Amino acid sequence: METQNKNNKVxxxxxxxxxxxxxxxxxxxxxxxVGTLVGMGVGFIASAMAKAKL
Numbered sequence: 421m422e423t424q425n426k427n428n429k430v431x432x433x434x435x436x437x438x439x440x441x442x443x444x445x446x447x448x449x450x451x452x453x454v455g456t457l458v459g460m461g462v463g464f465i466a467s468a469m470a471k472a473k474l
Contacts, residue, residue, distance in 0.1 A: 431467035438463030 442459015446452040 427471050431470045434466040434470055435460075435463035438466055 439456065439459040442455040442457070442462065443452060444455070446455015446458075449455065
């Protein structure tokens with residue numbers, strides 16, 4: 421049970437981190453919505469990989 425909780429925390433942190441990086445890049449390029457969507461897409465993939473590996 422402890423490992424599953426840790427996996428969820430890591431996956432959630434990865435998702436939020438990717439989303440904010442995407443937003444930052446989007447702000448820099450003047451396309452916040454596109455950056456957010458790309459960040460979320462990468463975040464979903466990264467969180468799924470983290471849940472599968474940990």
